[in-house]
Amino acid sequence: MTDLFPDLFAEVISPDPTANLLPYDGIVNDFGTVLDDAEYLYQALLQELPWQADVVTLFGKTHVTTRKIVWMGDAKRSYHYSGHTRQSTVWHPKVVHIKQRIEHRLAKAGVATTFNSCLLNWYPTGMDGMGYHADDEREMGMNPVIASVSLGATRKFAFKHNVTKETVALPLHAGQLIVMRGETQRHWKHSITKTKKVPDGRISLTFRKIMT
Numbered sequence: 608m609t610d611l612f613p614d615l616f617a618e619v620i621s622p623d624p625t626a627n628l629l630p631y632d633g634i635v636n637d638f639g640t641v642l643d644d645a646e647y648l649y650q651a652l653l654q655e656l657p658w659q660a661d662v663v664t665l666f667g668k669t670h671v672t673t674r675k676i677v678w679m680g681d682a683k684r685s686y687h688y689s690g691h692t693r694q695s696t697v698w699h700p701k702v703v704h705i706k707q708r709i710e711h712r713l714a715k716a717g718v719a720t721t722f723n724s725c726l727l728n729w730y731p732t733g734m735d736g737m738g739y740h741a742d743d744e745r746e747m748g749m750n751p752v753i754a755s756v757s758l759g760a761t762r763k764f765a766f767k768h769n770v771t772k773e774t775v776a777l778p779l780h781a782g783q784l785i786v787m788r789g790e791t792q793r794h795w796k797h798s799i800t801k802t803k804k805v806p807d808g809r810i811s812l813t814f815r816k817i818m819t
């Protein structure tokens with residue numbers, strides 16, 4: 608395993624957003640801390656959003672997760688993953704504001720894109736995670752650009768290559784932005800690994816562009 612930041616709780620100090628964290632078959636860029644109001648946003652989104660349990664079907668078995676989600680986006684969009692279709696709720700103004708800040712940051716780095724949906728995940732403690740999966744649904748097109756922003760507790764984000772099984776992991780801190788793009792979803796799976804060491808909650812916002 609390539610552990611890019613061996614100390615999970617070390618501060619990420621101005622990483623180079625042009626550097627590719629993956630060794631091959633995809634692109635992941637780390638923009639470091641881009642939200643300086645992450646603590647405020649964590650509390651606000653926790654209180655203000657209609658969090659619901661997620662339903663995941665794997666190998667024919669359906670599970671209700673302790674992780675909670677909100678799927679937000681432009682009107683009348685639906686999105687299919689893990690065997691289930693979700694309808695988006697209307698944009699929350701604070702999420703729209705985060706989206707605009709992320710799009711602006713990406714444009715400055717030459718990754719010009721706009722997002723029309725966002726999956727928010729709330730992990731109440733470190734014992735809530737998300738297993739290895741790829742965001743490779745047809746609705747997102749061939750090589751989707753997915754921007755992921757973290758709020759709350761630091762958690763480990765791990766990638767595993769489909770064929771070589773090589774892994775790459777990095778901690779995601781409050782306010783940090785990473786972007787997955789290129790062929791990443793075709794060749795790598797990603798996960799939020801569970802841990803007993805993190806008692807606190809975390810929210811991730813993954814901004815995507817769904818094709819009509």
Ligand SMILES: O=C(O)CCC(=O)C(=O)O
Pocket residue numbers: 726728737742755764797798799810811813
């Ligand atoms: O919580 C995260 O950072 C990962 C979320 C994720 O993998 C997803 O929404 O597909």
